Amino acid sequence: MARVSRSARRPVWRPALRRLLSVAEDPDAVVAAAPPVPPHEVFRRFWPYTRGGRRWLVPILGFSIIGPLIDAAEIWLFKIIVDDVLVPRDLSPFLWIALAYLGLIVCSGILGFADDVLSTWVSERFLLALRSDVFRHVQSLSLGFFERRRLGDVLARVTGDVDAVETFLLSGVANALYHVIRLGVFLGLLFYLQWDLTLLALVIVPLFWHAARHFSRLIKAASRERRRRSGSISAIAEESLGNVALVQAYNRQAWEEHRFDRETAGKFRAAMTSARIRAVYGPIVDAIELAGALAVMGLGTWKLAQGQLTLGGLLVFLALLSRLYSPIRDLSHLTNTFYAASASAERIIELLDQRPQVTEADHARRIGHARGDVEFDGVSFRYPGTSRWALSGVSFHVAPGGTLALVGASGAGKSTVAKLQLRFYDPDKGAVRLDGVDLRELRLSELRENVAVVLQETLVFHGTVRENIAYGRPDATEADIVAAARAADAHDFIQLLPDGYDTVVGQRGRTLSGGQRQRLAIARAMIRDAPVLLLDEPTTGLDAESGRRIMEPLRRLMAGRTTIVISHNLLTVRDATTIVVLDHGRVVERGTHEELVLRGGTYARLHRLNEMTGPTAAGPSQPLPLNMGKVLP
Numbered sequence: 001m002a003r004v005s006r007s008a009r010r011p012v013w014r015p016a017l018r019r020l021l022s023v024a025e026d027p028d029a030v031v032a033a034a035p036p037v038p039p040h041e042v043f044r045r046f047w048p049y050t051r052g053g054r055r056w057l058v059p060i061l062g063f064s065i066i067g068p069l070i071d072a073a074e075i076w077l078f079k080i081i082v083d084d085v086l087v088p089r090d091l092s093p094f095l096w097i098a099l100a101y102l103g104l105i106v107c108s109g110i111l112g113f114a115d116d117v118l119s120t121w122v123s124e125r126f127l128l129a130l131r132s133d134v135f136r137h138v139q140s141l142s143l144g145f146f147e148r149r150r151l152g153d154v155l156a157r158v159t160g161d162v163d164a165v166e167t168f169l170l171s172g173v174a175n176a177l178y179h180v181i182r183l184g185v186f187l188g189l190l191f192y193l194q195w196d197l198t199l200l201a202l203v204i205v206p207l208f209w210h211a212a213r214h215f216s217r218l219i220k221a222a223s224r225e226r227r228r229r230s231g232s233i234s235a236i237a238e239e240s241l242g243n244v245a246l247v248q249a250y251n252r253q254a255w256e257e258h259r260f261d262r263e264t265a266g267k268f269r270a271a272m273t274s275a276r277i278r279a280v281y282g283p284i285v286d287a288i289e290l291a292g293a294l295a296v297m298g299l300g301t302w303k304l305a306q307g308q309l310t311l312g313g314l315l316v317f318l319a320l321l322s323r324l325y326s327p328i329r330d331l332s333h334l335t336n337t338f339y340a341a342s343a344s345a346e347r348i349i350e351l352l353d354q355r356p357q358v359t360e361a362d363h364a365r366r367i368g369h370a371r372g373d374v375e376f377d378g379v380s381f382r383y384p385g386t387s388r389w390a391l392s393g394v395s396f397h398v399a400p401g402g403t404l405a406l407v408g409a410s411g412a413g414k415s416t417v418a419k420l421q422l423r424f425y426d427p428d429k430g431a432v433r434l435d436g437v438d439l440r441e442l443r444l445s446e447l448r449e450n451v452a453v454v455l456q457e458t459l460v461f462h463g464t465v466r467e468n469i470a471y472g473r474p475d476a477t478e479a480d481i482v483a484a485a486r487a488a489d490a491h492d493f494i495q496l497l498p499d500g501y502d503t504v505v506g507q508r509g510r511t512l513s514g515g516q517r518q519r520l521a522i523a524r525a526m527i528r529d530a531p532v533l534l535l536d537e538p539t540t541g542l543d544a545e546s547g548r549r550i551m552e553p554l555r556r557l558m559a560g561r562t563t564i565v566i567s568h569n570l571l572t573v574r575d576a577t578t579i580v581v582l583d584h585g586r587v588v589e590r591g592t593h594e595e596l597v598l599r600g601g602t603y604a605r606l607h608r609l610n611e612m613t614g615p616t617a618a619g620p621s622q623p624l625p626l627n628m629g630k631v632l633p
């Protein structure tokens with residue numbers, strides 16, 4: 001007879017079942033799945049967060065022991081009712097049995113209350129510590145991380161995944177212990193009652209475990225997919241809602257909905273796979289359990305017929321058996337929960353493993369209030385993961401109080417200079433110095449206290465006008481805030497707002513005009529009173545009138561400070577003490593406005609272009625009376 005090939009012998013339902021119980025990989029994932037981490041590693045990483053609540057774990061454990069004992073006592077009372085009240089039809093012991101029942105119920109109520117409150121306290125304390133730590137860690141990451149990652153996914157990790165870690169570490173472990181203790185108590189009782197029946201009942205345990213192990217692997221894959229999709233959903237929601245004006249202006253709602261639907265459908269599929277796995281798992285466990293119970297019932301009935309067992313004894317045995325199977329079943333369910341939670345734990349671990357690219361030296365130097373001497377010395381820099389140099393051999397020096405203007409085409413590297421000055425990144429070659437000290441040797445917080453910024457995209461928080469100005473210096477007094485607002489030419493418009501300084505400006509300051517937002521940003525920089533000022537395209541996006549209006553407050557802000565001003569608009573930079581022209585990350589020209597115009601190079605060409613297009617939107621009506629501190633090339 002011809003041999004049947006292996007594949008021909010394989011049951012046809014196998015591939016169908018596999019498809020039904022597994023999640024499909026998505027090659028164009030918005031958010032990639034986190035790398036797998038073994039369970040013991042998850043424990044090692046998160047156990048320290050239980051520090052505050054560990055002493056309460058002992059009483060909680062105590063409750064886990066007393067709970068099953070009360071359960072067992074209730075069942076025992078049931079045996080007494082059957083054997084001493086029902087079978088002999090004798091009511092005399094009924095009263096004390098009823099009282100004992102009542103006592104047990106009261107005890108179990110008190111215990112349940114204490115257990116609930118304590119366990120919740122321990123879990124929530126754990127979550128509090130972990131969530132704060134994850135947030136602190138995310139805050140400490142360098143700008144580069146946020147430029148690469150999808151913000152929505154980071155938010156989903158900080159808010160959603162953190163909870164699952166608690167399930168893994170505390171609720172999960174507490175439940176596991178609780179079930180193990182219950183298992184021990186009921187097993188002891190069953191052995192005491194009928195050791196041979198108990199041994200028979202235990203025959204099915206390996207089957208339970210085998211099923212649990214197999215299914216938990218499937219559950220884990222589905223859970224990882226669900227968590228990944230949750231991250232993607234948050235990422236897309238954050239991106240489309242954060243850019244709602246752009247989406248609506250370009251009629252891209254349908255496209256955004258499509259992206260969103262794709263991810264929600266992915267999560268739906270993963271959830272359905274989980275449901276199918278659980279739905280298949282449930283009846284399998286039921287069948288195993290039934291097989292055990294039937295075997296016990298068969299042998300038990302035989303023993304009853306032989307007079308080796310009372311009816312009460314058999315009924316109690318079967319009742320206790322169901323209590324024995326329930327922790328076994330719960331434990332095997334718990335492995336599924338564990339695996340599902342570990343998918344979230346992996347996402348948190350991946351986040352916690354991110355190291356800031358910029359770190360503070362061990363014995364970082366303090367400089368207090370700097371003089372404001374800024375130097376770029378042969379600085380070359382490449383953004384992580386890119387091959388092009390964003391800056392290459394850039395050198396300049398601005399003496400305290402001087403002004404340096406950075407000019408160049410889009411993408412020339414101007415904003416990169418500002419990022420290095422703030423130490424959002426470290427240069428790959430060369431050094432950036434403040435008062436002669438390499439920024440890498442300085443305390444990060446002190447460096448940033450010495451630098452005030454007014455950026456192209458003005459950042460305004462949801463909050464009052466007062467809070468937005470005081471963001472520059474949280475300990476500022478009311479007088480400081482008003483003085484800064486006056487100097488920034490913002491006081492008048494603030495007074496006209498419905499609640500003056502207490503007016504709440506919407507998220508990103510949407511309820512203010514571009515010019516008003518910019519003046520608020522100037523007031524914030526003003527109140528910081530830092531010796532170094534970075535102005536990154538401060539007039540971009542403003543119309544002629546608004547641009548003109550902020551020139552005066554800008555001049556006041558720049559007075560007496562070392563300023564690096566970045567601008568496409570040559571009219572805002574022509575009076576800088578030194579103008580540096582960047583091209584593809586290199587310094588191609590440097591000098592004063594007059595010198596560079598005479599030289600007839602890139603700057604002169606840009607200047608001519610500017611002249612041809614006329615005084616641009618943001619051009620000042622008069623030259624900037626810049627502080628003429630010494631600026632050395």
Ligand SMILES: Nc1ncnc2c1ncn2[C@@H]1O[C@H](COP(=O)(O)OP(=O)(O)OP(=O)(O)O)[C@@H](O)[C@H]1O
Binds near residue numbers: 384411416
């Ligand atoms: N986060 C980043 N990751 C990778 N490359 C970047 C990043 N930011 C900027 N670059 C690249 O570095 C180069 C310099 O960018 P930079 O923002 O400094 O230019 P810029 O002169 O300020 O331009 P613009 O005037 O348009 O603001 C560009 O080629 C840009 O594509």
